[in-house]
Each structure stands twice: as C-alpha cells, then as structure tokens.
Amino acid sequence: MSPLTAEAVFVAPRTLPEVYTALEALGPAATLLSGGMSLMPMLNRGIGPRDAIVSLGRVDGLAEVTLRGGRLSIGATATHTAIARHPLVARSAGVLATAAGGIGDLQVRNRGTIGGAVAHGNAGADYLTVLSALEATVVIGGSAGERRAALGDFVLGLRSTDLRHGEVVTAVEVDGSAPDAAAFLRYHRVQGAAPTITAAAVIRDDRTVLAIGGATPTPTVVRVSSVEQALAAVDAACAANPLGDAHNPPDYRRAMAAVHTRRVLEEAAA
C-alpha cells in the first residue's frame, strides 16, 4: 500500500513524449491508466499505488487503427468495441475482431483497451491468445525511444510483462494481409468470469499457428503439423506449467485445452 501524498496527481497528456516525461517525473509511484478495466478494480480495493495517475486517455492518435506497409497497427487505446467494429480489423484480422467482440460485456468493451490488456498480461486473456496466433508484435515507447517485441517475448508470465518503468505499450501490430483461415474460441464458465480457455488458430500459406490461453501462465503457442501433434504439444505444455484456480483446477484446464485445441483447429479448417 502506498503512503498517501497530500496532493494526489492526475495527468492526462496529449502526446506520448509528455506521458514519458510525466512517468519519469513521478517515478515508481506513477500508475499508468488506459481503459482501467483491470486496473480500476484493484485501485478501488486499495491495491497498488493510486496517488499519481498518468492517463493515456487523451493522447492524440493513440487509438488509431492503420494499415501501412503490409502491417495492421492498432493503437494502444483502441477500445475492444472499436476493434470489434473496425473495418480494417475485419478485413485484415477478422479473428481479432471476433475476440474483441467477446470480451466481458458491452460496458467493459466500451472502455477496455488493447494496450491495457496486453500490458496487464493476464493468463487466458482473449487478446494474448489471438495475438499470439497472429504472431503479433508489441510496440513499446519510452523516453529512450521505441522498441518492438514479439508478443511471446513481451509476456513473461502470469500478469508479468517486459514493460519497464517509464515505458508504454503504444500499439500492437499484426500481418496486414488476411490469413487464409482463422478461428477464435472463448470458453467461460459464466458471464463476468475471466475466460477459462481461449483458443485461436490462424492458417496462412499452409502454415497453422495455434494458441491456447488459460491452461498455462502464458499462452501456449504451437506451429501445427497435425491435430495429434498439436494436442501432444499443448498437453506437454500444460503438464510442464500447470495453471488453475478454485473453480477450474489444473487437470480440468488441461483437459479443456485439449478439447479447445481440437475444436478451434476444426473450426479454422472448416
């Protein structure tokens, strides 16, 4: 818990350089806020520093979706609703639009952002899974300049990413040409619960990338040669790095990873 400063601070810069300056000036006490759908529930419960908030909500152009040089770039503050409805996303990465449209509920989708979700790094999160299958690149900005990281390298573990203090996820990039086929499945216990398993498969030039979220601390990504090989690879990953909670113990998640591996590959192939 943080000591309460006499004067709490809220800044909402218009440009990324101003964001970096603010993060630097406020130091480790700074809390970077995007849509708030993961962060605000914690701040509301008194978890984490909450006296110096830097909002990305007013940074010009940070929510833009563009198609340039064959890459589809989605700005960090694009909301799930915007991504689900965006014609460029629909054309280049329809499976991402499908995933975005199934997150949480309408109010959550209207507020939650792709940058926030990626930076939060939650296991099973819809975006991490679908972006893994799309072999996405995370664009990270900071006062020292911009860097890019493959999503698999950026997400280190359960709610742990390679985002360093002072840095901001500014965009996510995927291949701008539509895959030959793709599918995304979300399996959740009940509306309002985090997904138990998310599964994505992307087929491009006879190459299939499968991602399964929710059964391991970070999505399990498999280059698929056959359904049997994919099932074996996913199962081995689950056995090596099991994940579970009170409602969905590891053996159940592991079994569901297999079920959804098969189902998502079937759907993508259909």
Place this chain on the structure above:
Amino acid sequence: MYIGERVEGRNNRLVVAGAGTYVDDVRPEGCLVLAILRSPHPHARIRRIDVTAAEGRDDVELVLTGESLLAAGIAIPPSGSYANFTPRMTVKHPLAVGKVRYVGEPVAAVVAHDLVGARAALDALMVDYEVLPSVGNALLALEPGAPRVEDEWPDNVMVEYPFEKGDPAAVLGATEPSRIRRGTLVCNRIASTPLEGRGLVADYDPHRRYLTCWASTQSPHILRTLLAGALDLPDSSIRVIQPNVGGAFGGKIPMFPEDIVTAHAAIVLKRPVKWIEQRHEYLPAGGHSRDVRCDYEVAFAADGRITALTTELIADIGAQSTFLGWLMAIVSAGCIPGSYKVDDVRVRLRCVVSNRGPWQAYRGYGKEVSAFFLERILDEVADAVGRPRDEVRERNFLTPDVFPYEQPSGWITDSGDYSGTLAKVKDLIGWEGFAARKAAARAGGRRLGIGIGHELTPEGSSRPDSLLSGTDSATVKMSPHGDVTVLTGVTSPGTGNETGIAQIVADCLGASLDRVRVVQGDTELCPHGNGNYSSRSLTFGGSSAHLAALVVHDKIRRVGASMLDVAPGEVRLDGHRVIAPSGAEVGFGAVAATIYRSPHARHMEGVEPGLEVTRTFKMDNVHHQPEKDGRYNQYPTWSFSTAACIVEVDEETGVVRIEKFALVHDSGMVVNPLLAEAQLHGAITQGIGASLYEEIRYDDAGLPQNLTLREYTLPGMRESVDIVLGHQSTPSPFTMMGMKGVGESGISAPAPAIASAIEDALSDLGVRLTEVPFTPARVWAAIQEAR
C-alpha cells in the same frame, strides 16, 4: 376485489426513475465516513494495534479498536434460549478483541471526512499479528488436536442436535444389502449477495440523547432493540429508519458488528457517521450460507418406498459473529425427511466452527440443504430399484390426508398436496414423451436430460424466547377525508408486500386501492414488527392489517348505515362508499368526516370516537409449550414447490445449459400474482446460480478465494432461462384467507432438479452428482470418474 389482481409494485415508478433513497443516498449535513480495517488472516492473535499515524491525519476524526469498544462497555453477551438443543455461546465483540478468527473480521474502524480519506487512514493503521494455526473447514476442525477457534471451548463443535423416530438401526439391520445405499452429499457455501451492500447512517442528538439510524436492514424494530442493548440506551432513544433497500434475501437481518461500531462512533463524535459496505468486504465477511455435508444411509423396499433413513450432518458455520446465521443448520436437520413419509429416521447435526467467515441468513434458510440431500437420495433409490423418479416420489410423499403432520423433528406441517405440484410440473415440462426427444437428440450427438426436484419451505418462523418471533403488528387508520394509511411492522426490501397489504386492506374496507397508503420501515411511525424474514410479510403483516381493517370497516359500516338510515347489516362497503340496498350511498369521506367532526352527534351514538386501530395477528398453530401439550412448532405454514427442467450437457467440457425450467408452487392463496411471480423468478434464478455458477471457496487454511464478483459470479442475462410457472393453491387452514409465504419458494428445487437432469443426460455413463454447485469442472470430473 383487489386480492388476486396483478397490481404493479408501488415503488416501481420511484426506483425506476433513480429517485429511490437507499442508505448511501442518505446524507445528513456534515456526515462523516466510517471504514473498517479487516483481518487479512484466518486466525491470528492481535499483539498490538498502532493507531498513531492514523489518528495523526488531519482528516481523521476517530479511530476505534476492540479494546476501545470494550473500554466503553460494548460487548454482546449470549441471549435467548433454544427448545431442543443447547449451543455453546460466546461473548461477541464488534471489533476483534485478542484474536481474529476469519479473514474479513472487523479489527478497527476509522472515521474520516470522505471515502478517499478513510481508505488512506486504513492504510495508516498498523496491526501486529501473531499468525495462529487455522482450520479452513469443518472436517479439519473436527480432527483430534485441531486448533480451536474459540479458546475457551474444548473443541470446535458449537452445537449437537440429534433426533430420532422409530428404530432406523433395526430396520437397516434387517434389510438386505442390495436394498441399502450409503453415501456423502455436499452443499457448498454461497452468499446471498444483494446488489446493495450493507450500510448504516447514524446521527446522534446529544441534547435529546436520541440516536437516529438509517439502515439497509430487513428489521428496523429488531435492530433498534438490539442496538439499544449493545449501546446501553433505552429503546425509546433510538429510531431506526429503513430507506429503500437494494435487496436483502435474509442477508440484512440484524445485527451486524458494523452497525454497533457506526452507531457508537456517531454517539462519541456527536456527528452523523456513515458506513457503506464495499463488495470486497461483503464477500468474505458479510455472511454465507449452506456449507453442509451429509453422510447418509437409506433402506428401501423393492417398489422404492423408503423404510429407514439416517443422516449425519456436519455444518461448517465458520467463525461466530453477531450474525444470525448458524440456526439455518437446525432448520436443515428439522426438515428431514420433509415431504416424505419415513417412519424410521435418525438425524444428527453437528454445527462446527472453523476459520471461515460466519453464516448469515439467506433465502432458503437451511431448507434448500435438506431439499438437496433428500431429492438426491430419492433419485438414487429410484435408480437402485429401476423405477421412474416421479413414481418413487409419489410412493414416498406424505398424502393430503395426514395433515397436520408431526415431523420427526417435532415440527408440525400444516397442509400439502405434493403429488399435485408434481403432476402439474410434469405437464408443464413435457415429462411424458421426453424419452423420445432424448433419444433423437442423442442420435444427433446431443445429450439432453430431464429432472425433477421437490422442495418444502416452512415459513413464518416464530422462535421461542426470541425477538424474531410472531409479533407483527399493523395499524389501519382513516383520516377525516376518508384516506387510509396502513402502518405495518413488516417491511419490504424490494419484494412488494406493501402492494399486497394495500390490496388486502382495500378489499377488507371496501376502499379504493389508490386511497390506501402503506407506511413501513420506521420505528417511530410503525407498530412493532419483525420486519422481513421467513416469508412473514403477508401471512403475519397482511393478517394483522386485515384484523385492524375489520375494526375500521365495522365502524364505517355502523356510522354509514346510520347516515343512510338503514341497519348496519343491510349496507355493503365498496368503491370507497357505503351503499344501502336502495342504492342510496354515502362516501367514506363523508362518513369519516362525521366520525371526526361529530363524535357526540346522532350517528356516533354508542360508537367510540377515532378511526385508528392496531392489531396483532396470532398464529394458532405455533406451539411453544411442549411441557404443557407436548408440541413444539415454530413454522405455521409450509409452502412447497416442484420443479422440473431439461438440460443439455456438453460431455467434453461438463458445461450444462438449461433449456427449459418449470416450477409449480403452492403457497396457498396468492394476493398478487404479478409480484409473486417476480419473487419466484428471482428465487429460481438464485437457485440456478447456486446450482451452476456461485460458490464461496476457501483454501485449507481458511483464505477466501472470492473477493470480487469476477470470482463470485452471479447469473446474468446470458444465463437467464425461460421460466415457466404454474400455481396450485392448498390454503393453510391456520392463516387468514389461507395465505402462506412465497418469499423462499423456488430457491431450493433447482439444485436437485438440475442434478437429476444432468444425470439423466449422462444416464448411459452412470454419472452421479453429489456436490453442488455443478460447475463444469465438477461435472467433467464426475464423467471421468464414471468412465
């Protein structure tokens, strides 16, 4: 006639506007905010609490700890006595003294100027804990040498309640082994979770020595008296006002530790103080229910008739608090075998304390636990003898001719026709012919199943030597303009009984419904009542209002007849008028004006002045003198329902989807079908939630696993099913107009009906479900086990 009409709820247009006043909307000038520091440990000794930094903050007005309340003389001694058992009791402290016994137990309180400041002050409190070994569930708490939750008790058993009828051991001994089944069933823990949390605003006037509390409570009068006891004030120095309440379901029956702390803070500070519970406080510490395990042994005949039943119940009631929850376990025991005639029965209940959170009343109040156990046993017996599940229920049901029927627990069931609701619900669900549908679906790769579940819901609980008894008074008064006000001691946390009571009074008086106003929820305005629990609002509150209205009716009749110059027996009262056989009429306004303006004139000869009457209905079949007549009964009316549902099961994932849900309820005469259905829809949805989606979980150390609604997941509109309702009316012979309570109907039957349907969908695999809720992981595990 208004009774039986679908009259819209009287609060609808207020609350739909967002204009309702809930407790957090009550804001006296200068109101301060109180927040509670809660234990992060399941079991720990408090070595020291350092309040210096918190007290030093500019915006902090007060810091309270267990020791400071003790110094002020605030502690809650045990009170009341029990008819059939003797529990171990403890002195209860609103803020922990010495040690904490569950995560979320209140440890200290701060009062600051706003919520942000109060939270910061909580951060500044430093508590030095010595963590103690803990018992995270009842089974661990029963192990020899287990850590003790209450230091002064020899073990963790709070109460043992055994009873027996006949000789089940002899019957079991004489039954061949193929006609005996043994097993274990488990009802896991849930929380009522009204969308509005608990809360209280207290304002103390030191000049008048008078405390006003606005509380999100079900029972203002009870809270007043309990607060008066805790704070050592006269009852008459406290006024409790119930504003709009955002759902309760038993979860707001007083009294809570935070109520005492908040009221005490207001008295100390001589300023208004508000405490509003946050959801992450509620889920671990606002009170839970269920969490009962049943080890059973059942013997049966070849036709499925049960010949003997023994049940060993272990209720994990968590740590003790000022909450009123643990008695639910007694009701679970007392309702075995409930709707079924079993002459040789033994029930033994042990209520075990653990380092889980305390129990608090929740709709069902233990009856849902016995319903789950009994219905699961009935299904197992049906499978064992290879007879249909409906037929085996028919074979065992109590028949309408046996009532009033004394249960093995001694409680007396008033009336019932269980075969009737079963037959009706089978029609509604399409029981006949389902087998063909199931087979066709199976051929197409889908698994459909059908199930039934029966529930018994004794209502109107009136316990001896208890404030929660049967005293629910009502006042009916008519003003000089002929307008009617009903003041009642029962309350509505959103259920709509104010509308039903208005319908009853309007019919009794012959008044226009729009000229009858109902006032409730204020100890200074309303006569004494129990508020809202055990579905008493219409059976007790409505009957008392009816009795009072009869007296007013009689006076209007006499004076009106005199004004019309006919005999009182010749007139009728209708449409707010007194009408003579000739058609001549006089309005209630004119009659009331005569009564008030001319009490000494001709029409009032022999008539007492005034038009204000208070009456209190007494239930004839509540019996509290076993030493005199050998009878003990706390439940005057026994509503019941039978549910049936069709589910689809995904055998790969264990996901259950309810395709259709039907329920036929019998709560006697229904005053307002629209509101009764709204109640049933809600109860069934809660029952489905507790069957499939909701579960309060702890680890073995007693750490709660659900701190937000993202983990304690309530059914939403996506989980909603089309509910088909049917009505049957077996009027109670003991209540006015045959009313029975409807408030708890519908919450118990879903779990056994859904379990039954899931097993049916997987019948070729021989899957057996013994633990509710049936989460996908549990159903999947049961399928793996069967394979």
Place this chain on the structure above:
Amino acid sequence: MIDIELTLNGRPRRLAVDPRESLVDALRERARLTGAHVGCRTASCGACTVELDGNTVKSCCVLAAEADGRAVRTVENGAEPGELDDVQVAFAEAQGMQCGYCTPGMVVSVRNLLDRIADPDDDEITRGLAGNLCRCTGYVNILKAVRLVRDRRLGRV
C-alpha cells in the same frame, strides 16, 4: 482536488473532484445525482452504468477526471422529478424490477441499446444487457420490459 468540466445530462457542469475519485462517486457525492448505484466497484454488476460520450460505461471503474470535457448521461437525464420516459414506464409496467437498485443501470443500457438497434431480437437484447446484473427478480420480466418498449416504439402494440 482538480476541476473538471463536463456536459452532464445535456447541461454544462463544473465539478471539483479528487484525482482518485471514481466517476460514480463524483456523480453521487458532488453532482448529487444518486440514480447511479455502487454495487461492486469492479465493473461487474452494472448498477453504476452511465453513458460517456454516447457509450455505456461502468462509472465505478472510470475516474471522474477522465470525464473532463466529455458528455455524461445518467438515468436522471435531466428529467423533471416524477417524469418517466418510455423505457422506465415499460420497466414499471412489466414489473421488471423488485428492489430497484440495478434498475437505473438497466434503464441506461436499454436506452443505449435502442439508440443503436431499433428492433433488437432477444439475443441482441441479452447481449446489450449482459453487463447488468439483477439479483432480485431475474431477467424474465426485464426481457418483457425491453420487448414492450421496442414494440411500442415500432407501433406494434
């Protein structure tokens, strides 16, 4: 404290808020609009639903400061006391509520839904209201209420 300026139910409004304060607290405590209710503070229950620039959000998980310069619509929506719109009347008539705590959030979600989709089917209604929990009365009568107001607007009843 910081000053924010917003368009609240169609009228410009300036509020002084704490930087840590949620929008729902600012609406309730500062603007004295108590129709939005707090049920969870985790964006789960939807009792605090309001429109922010025309989109529904759960105002417990939006900082008040984020509403600076934006338009907020609450259940009150500038109506005179006692005045109800057709969505509210349909909820009242269909008994689409019991305690009413979730109802203001439901009403905001339904208004928004019908602004986006004039003739929603049951599935669209369900998706539109999936983020609003009702604990008292379930969803049967709520669905009836939405169908009722839809059909009235389309002249079907």
